[in-house]
Structures are given as C-alpha cells and as structure tokens.
Amino acid sequence: MTETKEIGDRAFGNSYLQKLTHAAPLAVFRIAIGIMLLLSIIRFWLNGWIDTLYIKPLYYFPFYGFEFIKPLGSYTYMLFFVCGAAAFMVALGWFYRIAITLLFLSFTYIELIDKSTYLNHYYFMSLVLLMMVFLPANNYFSVDAHRNKKILSGYTPQWCIDAIKLMVFILYFFAGIAKINSDWLLHALPLKIWLPARNDMPVIGPLFNYRWIFFAFSWFGCLYDLTIVFLLWNKTTRLWAYIAVVIFHGLTAILFPIGMFPYVMIVTALIFFSPDIHQRIIALLNKIIKAPDIFINNKAAFTYGKVTNKVLLTGFAIFFSVQLLLPFRYLLYKDELFWTEQGYRFSWRVMLMEKAGYAQFNVRGNNGKNIIVNNNDFLTPLQEKMMSTQPDMMLQYAHILRDYYSKHGVTAPQVYVDSYVALNGRMGKPLVNQHTDLAKEQESFKPKTWILPFNDEIKGF
Amino acid sequence: MGCHILATHSSFINMILLKRKKPLAILLFAAVVCLYACSKKGADPDPTPETDAKAANRKEMLVNIADNIVIPAYGKFKVKLDAMVAKSTAFTATPTTATLTDFRAAWVDAYVEWQKVELFDFGPGQTEAIRSYFNIYPANETSIATYITTGAAANLDVPAAYPAQGFPALDYLLNGVGGNDAAIVAFYTTGGDATKRIDYLKRITQRMNTIFTKVNTDWSTYRATFISKTGVDAGSSTSVMANSYILNFERYIRSGKFGIPSGAMMNGVVAANKVEAFYKKDISATLAKAATQATIDFFNGKGVTSGIEGPSFKTYLISLGNTALVTTINNQFTAINGKLVTLPENLYNQVNTNNQTMIDTYTEYQKAVKMLKVDMTSAISITISYTDNDGD
Numbered sequence: 038m039t040e041t042k043e044i045g046d047r048a049f050g051n052s053y054l055q056k057l058t059h060a061a062p063l064a065v066f067r068i069a070i071g072i073m074l075l076l077s078i079i080r081f082w083l084n085g086w087i088d089t090l091y092i093k094p095l096y097y098f099p100f101y102g103f104e105f106i107k108p109l110g111s112y113t114y115m116l117f118f119v120c121g122a123a124a125f126m127v128a129l130g131w132f133y134r135i136a137i138t139l140l141f142l143s144f145t146y147i148e149l150i151d152k153s154t155y156l157n158h159y160y161f162m163s164l165v166l167l168m169m170v171f172l173p174a175n176n177y178f179s180v181d182a183h184r185n186k187k188i189l190s191g192y193t194p195q196w197c198i199d200a201i202k203l204m205v206f207i208l209y210f211f212a213g214i215a216k217i218n219s220d221w222l223l224h225a226l227p228l229k230i231w232l233p234a235r236n237d238m239p240v241i242g243p244l245f246n247y248r249w250i251f252f253a254f255s256w257f258g259c260l261y262d263l264t265i266v267f268l269l270w271n272k273t274t275r276l277w278a279y280i281a282v283v284i285f286h287g288l289t290a291i292l293f294p295i296g297m298f299p300y301v302m303i304v305t306a307l308i309f310f311s312p313d314i315h316q317r318i319i320a321l322l323n324k325i326i327k328a329p330d331i332f333i334n335n336k337a338a339f340t341y342g343k344v345t346n347k348v349l350l351t352g353f354a355i356f357f358s359v360q361l362l363l364p365f366r367y368l369l370y371k372d373e374l375f376w377t378e379q380g381y382r383f384s385w386r387v388m389l390m391e392k393a394g395y396a397q398f399n400v401r402g403n404n405g406k407n408i409i410v411n412n413n414d415f416l417t418p419l420q421e422k423m424m425s426t427q428p429d430m431m432l433q434y435a436h437i438l439r440d441y442y443s444k445h446g447v448t449a450p451q452v453y454v455d456s457y458v459a460l461n462g463r464m465g466k467p468l469v470n471q472h473t474d475l476a477k478e479q480e481s482f483k484p485k486t487w488i489l490p491f492n493d494e495i496k497g498f
Numbered sequence: 499m500g501c502h503i504l505a506t507h508s509s510f511i512n513m514i515l516l517k518r519k520k521p522l523a524i525l526l527f528a529a530v531v532c533l534y535a536c537s538k539k540g541a542d543p544d545p546t547p548e549t550d551a552k553a554a555n556r557k558e559m560l561v562n563i564a565d566n567i568v569i570p571a572y573g574k575f576k577v578k579l580d581a582m583v584a585k586s587t588a589f590t591a592t593p594t595t596a597t598l599t600d601f602r603a604a605w606v607d608a609y610v611e612w613q614k615v616e617l618f619d620f621g622p623g624q625t626e627a628i629r630s631y632f633n634i635y636p637a638n639e640t641s642i643a644t645y646i647t648t649g650a651a652a653n654l655d656v657p658a659a660y661p662a663q664g665f666p667a668l669d670y671l672l673n674g675v676g677g678n679d680a681a682i683v684a685f686y687t688t689g690g691d692a693t694k695r696i697d698y699l700k701r702i703t704q705r706m707n708t709i710f711t712k713v714n715t716d717w718s719t720y721r722a723t724f725i726s727k728t729g730v731d732a733g734s735s736t737s738v739m740a741n742s743y744i745l746n747f748e749r750y751i752r753s754g755k756f757g758i759p760s761g762a763m764m765n766g767v768v769a770a771n772k773v774e775a776f777y778k779k780d781i782s783a784t785l786a787k788a789a790t791q792a793t794i795d796f797f798n799g800k801g802v803t804s805g806i807e808g809p810s811f812k813t814y815l816i817s818l819g820n821t822a823l824v825t826t827i828n829n830q831f832t833a834i835n836g837k838l839v840t841l842p843e844n845l846y847n848q849v850n851t852n853n854q855t856m857i858d859t860y861t862e863y864q865k866a867v868k869m870l871k872v873d874m875t876s877a878i879s880i881t882i883s884y885t886d887n888d889g890d
Contacts (some may be wrong), residue, residue: 235729465873
C-alpha cells in the first residue's frame with residue numbers, strides 16, 4: 038500500500054503532487070495538536086464543564102442530520118477520557134492510526150452533542166483531525182516509527198503539509214471576508230460594545246475609552262485575517278507575521294472569554310515555518326529522549342501507494358471544495374444572515390456580532406390548557422442564552438416542549454414564542470412570528486418562513 | 499503597532515535567521531517583549547480624548563449605588579423595621595386592640611419600605627437570602643399553624659419555611675386570624691395555644707431583625723469589595739447587580755405582583771389570593787408602586803436621601819452612546835406608572851372585578867422586562883455564563 042524509498046534529494050518527481058519535503062513540520066504539528074487537545078480536555082474536566090455541559094442538562098440540541106448523537110450520561114467522562122488518552126497517543130505517535138481515528142471520532146462526537154456549545158475552533162479541530170487520520174504524521178519522530186523502522190521516513194509528500202496550511206488559510210481568510218461588512222468596518226460593531234467593557238483592565242484598559250480604538254481594532258482584525266496566511270507563507274514576511282499572530286491571539290485571549298483558541302492558533306501557525314526550523318525543534322525535543330541520529334536524520338521518503346494516493350487526493354479535493362463553498366451557502370437564503378442565522382455556523386464567522394435575546398414560550402392545548410414556560414425548568418443558562426437568539430434552536434426547543442407537554446396533560450399542544458432579539462446595538466424586536474405554531478413546523482434546509490424580517494441592512498459579506 | 503520594537507530586537511531575528519541555536523525560545527521571548535511593549539503604550543495615551551471617553555466609568559456608578567442608594571435605603575428600612583420590632587414587643591407583652599393597631603401600622607410602614615430594598619439581591623442581601631425570609635407569599639397558613647405548635651424546635655431556615663415567616667406571615671397573623679380586631683387579639687389571649695402564638699410572633703419578628711442586621715452590617719465591609727470589582731465578567735459587581743436587578747423586576751414585581759394573581763402567567767388560572775398582602779388587601783397597590791418606583795430610581799441613580807440623580811445604569815448607557823435606549827426605557831417606566839395610578843389599593847378586588855386592568859399592567863411590565871433584559875444587558879455587554887464563547 039505504501040512504500041518508503043531512500044532518496045538523496047527533496048525534489049522527487051516533477052509535478053507538485055510528487056514533491057517531497059522534510060517530515061519534521063508534520064511531526065511537530067502532530068505533537069503540538071496532541072498536547073493542545075490533551076490540555077483542552079484536562080482544562081474542561083477541571084472546570085467541571087463535562088458535568089455542566091454534557092451531563093446536567095435535561096435536554097440537548099443536536100445538529101440537523103446528527104440527531105442520533107446522544108449524550109452518554111455519566112459515561113461522558115469515559116468519552117472525555119478516551120479523547121484525552123487518544124490525544125496523548127497522537128502526540129507520542131503511538132498506535133497513531135487508531136489513536137487519531139479515536140481522537141477524531143470522540144472529539145467530534147462531543148462537539149455534536151449540543152449546539153449551544155458550538156465554537157468555530159472546535160469545528161476547525163474536527164476538520165484538522167479528520168485530515169490527520171489520512172496523513173502520515175507518525176512516520177517521523179514517533180513511537181510508531183521507533184518501533185517499526187519500516188515506516189520511519191524523514192521525508193513526506195509536500196501536499197500533506199500544505200493541506201493543513203490550506204485549512205488554516207480557509208479559517209483565517211473566510212473569517213476576514215466575514216468581517217467585510219458595514220457593521221464591522223463602518224460602525225466598529227460589535228467591538229464598540231465589547232471593548233469599553235474592558236476599560237478597567239490594567240495597562241491597556243484606558244485605551245478602550247477612545248472611539249478610534251474600536252475602529253483601529255476592527256480594521257486591523259479584518260486586515261489581519263485576510264492577509265496573515267499570505268504573510269506566513271511568504272518567507273521574507275514570515276517571522277513578522279508570526280509575531281503578529283502571537284500578539285493578535287494574545288490580545289484576544291486577554292480580552293475575550295475564548296478559552297484555548299488563541300493558543301491553538303499560535304501553535305498551529307508554526308506549520309508555516311520552514312522544515313529547518315522544525316528540524317531544530319525536533320533536535321531540541323530529542324535532547325530529552327536522546328534517540329540515535331539515524332532516527333532524527335532519516336533519508337527515507339514516505340509516499341502513498343498509487344491507488345491510495347489517487348483516492349486520497351480525490352478525497353481531499355472534495356473536502357476542500359466543500360470547505361470553499363460551505364461559507365457561502367448563506368446566499369441561498371433571503372434576509373440578513375446575522376438575523377436569521379441560516380447558514381451562519383461552519384462558516385468561520387467568529388466574534389462577529391453582539392446578539393442577545395429573550396424568548397418566552399407559550400404552550401396551548403385543545404383542552405384549554407395554557408402554559409407560560411419557565412425556561413429554567415428545561416434549559417441551562419447557556420442553552421437558554423443560545424436558544425434565545427437562534428431560530429433553529431427555538432424550533433428544537435418548541436419540539437422539546439411539545440413532546441413534554443403532550444405527555445403531561447396537554448392534548449395536541451401548540452407552541453408559540455414571544456421572542457425579542459437585539460443585534461449589534463440595534464433596539465430589540467421580535468425574531469419569530471408569535472402566531473406561528475412551532476409545534477407543527479419542521480426543521481429543514483428550506484428557508485424558515487416564520488422568521489420575521491430584519492428590516493435593516495448590513496452591507497457586505 | 500510597535501514599530502520601534504522591530505528595530506530594537508532585530509538582533510534576535512538575525513540570530514534565528516542565521517540559524518543559531520534555540521530559535522523557538524528567542525522567538526517566544528521576542529514576541530513577549532513585543533506584546534509587553536505594545537501594551538505598555540496604553541499607559542499614557544496621548545491622543546485627545548473623545549467627548550464621552552471618561553464617562554464610561556463603572557466604578558463611579560458602583561460608588562453612587564453603594565453610597566447613595568443601597569446603604570441609605572437600608573438605613574431607612576432599619577428605622578421602620580426597628581419601629582415594627584418595638585411595636586411587636588409592645589403587642590406581645592400586652593395584646594390589645596390598641597397595641598394591635600400600632601403593630602399593624604408599623605408593619606405596613608416597614609412592608610412599604612421593604613419594597614425599596616428588596617431589589618438589592620446582591621452582596622450580603624444575596625448571601626443571606628434575605629428576600630426568601632422576608633417576602634415569599636402567599637403565606638402558608640397550614641405550616642404557620644404547624645410551626646406554632648412545634649414551637650422553638652421548628653427549623654425556619656429551610657425553603658419550606660419561607661412562606662411561614664417575614665412580612666407575608668405577619669400579614670396573616672395580624673390581619674387574617676380573626677374577622678375583626680377583637681377576634682385577632684383573642685387569637686393571642688385565649689385558648690391553649692395563645693402563648694405559643696405570641697412566641698411565634700416574637701420569634702419571626704426577632705428573626706427578621708437578626709437577618710436584616712447581618713445584611714446591613716455586612717454592607718459596611720462589603721462596600722469595598724463591591725466598588726472594586728469593576729469588570730463586566732460574571733462575578734463582577736455590575737454583572738451580578740444587573741442580573742439580580744432584572745430578575746427582581748421580572749420575577750418579583752412583574753410576575754409576583756401582577757402576572758401570577760391575574761393569571762397572565764400560570765396556566766391562565768386567575769389566583770386573586772396570590773396578591774401581595776392578601777390579608778390586609780388595601781395596601782397591595784401601594785407595595786407594587788413602591789417597588790416599581792425603587793426600580794426606576796435605581797436605574798436613574800437617584801440618591802435615596804438626596805433625590806439627586808448620580809452615576810447609574812442610565813449614565814453608563816449614555817456614556818456608551820445609548821441615549822435613545824435610555825429614553826425608551828424611561829418612557830416604558832412612565833407607561834407602567836400610568837397603569838399603576840389607575841389601579842385601586844385593593845388588588846385582590848381588582849383581580850376579581852376588573853382583571854383586564856391587571857393583565858394590561860402586566861403587559862406594560864413585560865415590555866420593560868425585554869428592554870432591560872435584552873437591550874440593556876447587550877449594550878453593557880454583560881456575561882452570564884462562565885464557559886467559552888466565540889461570539890454567538
């Protein structure tokens with residue numbers, strides 16, 4: 038299936054797809070991602086979030102098409118343990134193929150349990166892990182390569198590393214495109230709302246009392262997202278670009294509650310550095326484990342077998358085509374994306390809007406029952422917060438209520454919502470038609486006609 | 499950003515480019531230096547301040563709320579509560595219609611004053627759960643009877659005991675245990691349980707005094723903590739205060755005083771017996787008006803003794819550029835007051851005879867709830883959850 042060859046030069050074959058490069062960047066990336074995920078899992082566990090997010094809630098909001106993903110109750114700890122252990126094994130490159138597959142599956146499973154915990158960087162992680170299932174990340178500087186010298190190879194196809202870079206490019210570039218809109222660029226929203234809230238921070242806090250700062254941050258953020266990958270790719274600008282990465286994500290880590298994301302990105306961006314730098318990182322790491330020189334300076338090259346190569350390249354081509362199209366699916370829906378959120382997720386729209394909502398549900402039955410629902414009886418504060426601004430979650434919740442009350446004394450329950458949503462500092466107004474019986478509406482990719490019009494315009498992407 | 503840094507640290511860069519050892523460490527060091535240097539620039543901002551820059555000041559707001567609202571309001575309540583305790587002592591020593599009348603009048607005064615401090619469900623008020631012990635209604639006649647019989651052994655700290663103490667229990671014990679004043683006095687002077695009833699009255703009054711004294715004294719030390727937590731993250735004073743302020747308005751004013759009795763909530767079942775001060779009846783509108791006015795004054799930062807408006811949600815919102823929102827909210831408050839003045843004192847009767855006015859009042863409250871809960875919290879950017887969030 039695969040073969041390893043002795044080569045003297047990196048340039049093997051003529052076409053791009055046959056190009057070889059040193060395997061060190063891929064190995065460093067594998068180790069870094071494994072460790073970051075392990076730390077994320079530990080952090081999650083220590084914060085008690087496994088319990089509060091995946092065990093405590095009475096109901097969950099699965100993704101459309103993934104309703105078969107169910108919470109596991111107290112076994113969720115087992116799921117996290119598997120995920121953490123797999124992450125550690127990936128870092129070591131020990132039983133890599135099994136470990137990375139388990140890691141991808143367990144991590145993705147966790148993320149699919151409840152929409153209210155959706156974060157773009159979790160999605161990014163899932164996509165990267167999926168790619169890594171097929172990449173030869175364990176052929177160099179790994180326990181696997183140490184145990185099985187047959188797979189040990191210091192060189193790897195160039196495209197295997199570029200695939201990860203491309204994924205990083207998609208994340209940043211689309212995040213940048215999403216910022217080209219009138220709220221972000223012309224009104225400095227939502228940073229104008231978020232930054233003054235941090236004006237009591239030491240040192241940089243006082244800056245947030247100046248209006249121009251909000252615009253500076255907005256424009257810089259947009260420009261950063263659009264250009265950073267080009268600057269990282271280009272050798273002459275790379276170092277400065279990386280410093281910008283550290284500063285940018287360092288700032289976001291200080292300013293916003295976004296968890297591990299900044300650190301994951303700081304580490305991920307290392308992939309753009311030349312193989313030489315990565316070889317020196319490996320050499321540094323090798324000072325700890327003291328493996329023989331042949332293990333580090335290996336001249337063998339890994340290439341996929343002919344058929345495998347074809348299948349994989351086709352697979353990656355499809356994967357990236359989907360990735361390039363998915364963020365634009367919002368164009369298929371009328372009205373403002375930020376308002377309806379039809380096509381909002383999985384599109385690298387990060388920190389783009391300040392949206393708050395209030396949703397009071399009313400359940401009515403044929404037998405004269407009329408109940409104003411207390412959301413606290415069904416949802417956690419996080420779930421309620423997320424549901425109150427997102428129509429698809431309101432629909433799911435309406436169905437939860439319909440099913441609950443039809444079992445608790447309400448015949449043929451109808452579910453109505455009195456919703457009120459404020460977006461980027463605009464005065465709040467109803468998001469959902471209060472006369473629509475949501476119990477009868479079904480989830481689908483079709484436009485949700487019961488979402489009320491935004492009656493305003495946010496120009497741009 | 500940090501252009502001079504580029505020059506200063508180019509030697510490090512060269513080292514990396516020249517492939518010296520430990521490039522990562524150097525890179526990291528350079529990055530940290532740069533980050534530090536860049537943030538350092540914020541220490542002395544030289545650009546001319548924007549007009550509204552200095553006003554977005556949460557500390558000023560917290561100081562005004564602590565010094566001119568919470569602490570003096572508790573001071574005023576203390577006077578009324580002390581008076582009530584004194585009248586309680588007089589009545590329990592010699593139960594007569596005269597001492598009963600005095601006690602009842604002092605109870606009304608204290609109950610009205612309580613409406614002006616119930617909204618401070620943050621800091622010591624929240625720690626001591628004072629609302630749970632002071633004003634959970636309707637009173638539970640059955641458990642009051644049980645606790646009277648059990649005597650001192652009864653544990654009044656548990657949630658089940660909430661509706662058996664505080665102002666609602668006194669409402670029942672001073673107004674509801676007999677058809678007229680003579681009958682009420684007889685409740686405490688005749689029969690085998692008379693002494694136990696007196697003891698229970700003493701106990702719950704003393705208990706209110708003890709709990710409130712703790713809250714009131716603790717504020718003198720809590721003040722420093724309160725004004726120091728100037729962030730807006732979960733756990734900060736602004737966040738905790740805004741959340742409890744809105745919760746009080748939504749659950750304890752809108753729902754408790756109007757939504758539940760009128761049946762606008764709760765299965766549409768009208769429940770006139772759930773009005774506040776159900777036994778006294780003719781003060782329920784006064785109580786609602788006092789609580790609503792306290793909510794309005796708190797929003798506008800009006801000093802409890804001075805009557806002068808100071809830094810508040812209102813000024814903070816304006817400093818962030820939300821003048822229109824402030825006007826809309828205050829207009830809605832005016833609309834609520836417009837409904838309240840049309841209501842008679844006795845809300846129990848009103849529910850039974852003209853409930854639509856109660857539902858209409860509820861509807862006006864509901865509009866204000868949305869503005870406070872969504873528009874205001876969004877504008878202030880208050881965090882309600884401890885978990886990560888990448889912006890909805």
